Amino acid sequence: MSADHNRGQEAEFRDYVLARRGALMRTAYLLTGDPGQAEDLVQTTLAKAYAAWRRVRTRENPDAYVARALINAHISERRRRRVREWFPGTLPDQAAADRTDAVADRSVLLAALAGLPPGQRAVVVLRFWEDRSETAVADLLGCSVGSVRSQAWRGLAKLRQNPELSRLFDREPVTERMER
Amino acid sequence: MTMHDDTSADTDRLREAFAEEVDRPGLGGPSLDAVLRAGGGRLRMRRAAYGTTFAVTAAAAVAVTSIAAHGGTAARPAALAAASSPTDPEGGTPAPVVLTAGDLDGHAWQLVWKFRQVQLSSDPSNEQSPTYPEWCADVAMYVDGAWTNSDNRAPCTVRDPSGHHLATSLDHPMIYPVPILDTQRHRYGSAVVGEVNQGTAKVVAQCGDQQFTTTPRVATNGASYFAFAFPENSTCKSGSLKFYDASGRQVASKDDESFVGIDTILFDGGTPTATATD
Numbered sequence: 001m002s003a004d005h006n007r008g009q010e011a012e013f014r015d016y017v018l019a020r021r022g023a024l025m026r027t028a029y030l031l032t033g034d035p036g037q038a039e040d041l042v043q044t045t046l047a048k049a050y051a052a053w054r055r056v057r058t059r060e061n062p063d064a065y066v067a068r069a070l071i072n073a074h075i076s077e078r079r080r081r082r083v084r085e086w087f088p089g090t091l092p093d094q095a096a097a098d099r100t101d102a103v104a105d106r107s108v109l110l111a112a113l114a115g116l117p118p119g120q121r122a123v124v125v126l127r128f129w130e131d132r133s134e135t136a137v138a139d140l141l142g143c144s145v146g147s148v149r150s151q152a153w154r155g156l157a158k159l160r161q162n163p164e165l166s167r168l169f170d171r172e173p174v175t176e177r178m179e180r
Numbered sequence: 181m182t183m184h185d186d187t188s189a190d191t192d193r194l195r196e197a198f199a200e201e202v203d204r205p206g207l208g209g210p211s212l213d214a215v216l217r218a219g220g221g222r223l224r225m226r227r228a229a230y231g232t233t234f235a236v237t238a239a240a241a242v243a244v245t246s247i248a249a250h251g252g253t254a255a256r257p258a259a260l261a262a263a264s265s266p267t268d269p270e271g272g273t274p275a276p277v278v279l280t281a282g283d284l285d286g287h288a289w290q291l292v293w294k295f296r297q298v299q300l301s302s303d304p305s306n307e308q309s310p311t312y313p314e315w316c317a318d319v320a321m322y323v324d325g326a327w328t329n330s331d332n333r334a335p336c337t338v339r340d341p342s343g344h345h346l347a348t349s350l351d352h353p354m355i356y357p358v359p360i361l362d363t364q365r366h367r368y369g370s371a372v373v374g375e376v377n378q379g380t381a382k383v384v385a386q387c388g389d390q391q392f393t394t395t396p397r398v399a400t401n402g403a404s405y406f407a408f409a410f411p412e413n414s415t416c417k418s419g420s421l422k423f424y425d426a427s428g429r430q431v432a433s434k435d436d437e438s439f440v441g442i443d444t445i446l447f448d449g450g451t452p453t454a455t456a457t458d
Contacts, residue, residue, distance in 0.1 A: 014216075
């Protein structure tokens with residue numbers, strides 16, 4: 001493999017990162033509800049893509065690989081955090097205070113999203129934010145189209161039932177309703 | 181209005197609300213440099229995993245250094261041993277580098293960068309691609325003179341062909357919690373060892389209301405390391421780490437870091453006797 005060829009691939013990867021980084025961050029933010037966690041998630045995802053770029057770039061749709069990596073990294077991180085939270089007594093006092101502030105700063109919508117199970121939240125974000133088809137989401141999450149449909153429906157229903165979001169789902173223009 | 185219309189209207193509203201939510205500062209994403217660094221590290225580790233070890237030399241030259249215990253059970257770091265400089269792969273195995281050492285319950289432990297040669301694939305996605313030799317360094321834990329984490333090592337870090345250190349960036353220190361256990365798998369505690377940029381002058385570990393400070397030391401391979409050791413009965417199982425440069429400016433931080441060696445899941449509490457190295 002020539003050095004020129006490697007440099008070409010790296011330049012291609014740089015272009016990809018610069019083009020897709022913002023969109024990935026927005027999705028990661030809706031998945032995590034926290035800018036710092038979102039940045040970590042995107043960095044992990046793109047680092048994986050970099051390591052596999054030789055294969056990823058030849059795929060018909062590199063975005064699908066990257067999206068799957070993002071979802072998998074998110075779910076892995078959620079599992080790790082859950083394990084840590086089983087031992088709350090070992091967490092530093094300072095961290096608890098920081099977390100409270102972070103929650104207080106969250107929007108009503110993000111707080112409602114945080115109430116959804118991780119898989120359901122991923123379906124809602126991929127379907128209704130990224131506007132992916134049910135088939136595409138099923139492919140990304142490795143589940144059936146029927147499962148995606150039911151999860152999307154249940155997720156949406158839960159958001160609708162949230163009293164804090166009632167104004168979002170009544171029949172007035174959204175822009176007026178979301179003013180806080 | 182049909183149910184389908186309702187759903188469609190709701191999803192439109194939700195999409196608009198999402199758009200509002202993400203229209204905020206602070207979502208620029210990681211820097212390209214950070215991505216390339218993290219990706220490069222991942223690639224090197226993966227290549228190492230694909231490689232085949234064909235020359236492992238025991239670190240017999242590493243002498244265990246007992247250090248005066250602090251509070252009876254805690255450990256302090258030894259001054260980094262004056263191991264000889266790593267050598268070119270063509271010329272032999274680089275000498276092991278002692279990172280830190282201590283004593284827990286009368287058992288001497290020592291953390292060592294232990295080099296081995298691996299065959300790296302020029303194309304990890306193609307098993308038939310040509311390979312080439314390169315050095316890889318494991319974080320090896322020696323307890324009472326025996327290497328006890330050989331089956332559960334921290335990620336092997338590939339060094340450059342001269343065996344010298346690849347610089348760690350100032351804002352992305354690397355952390356390895358390593359169990360301190362003997363050959364019978366009896367645990368004495370954990371060491372949290374970190375590899376930092378030489379510009380890092382101070383590391384502070386915060387665990388509940390306990391705070392520990394240490395100064396990274398530059399080893400003979402040019403890398404800079406620090407370590408905190410926690411006895412098994414310590415209540416410090418996780419916490420934060422903050423990194424400062426010589427001017428006192430915080431250059432990096434890590435929150436919710438585990439201070440427990442990775443092969444341990446069960447925590448058994450105990451009294452708050454943790455004392456980190458200083």
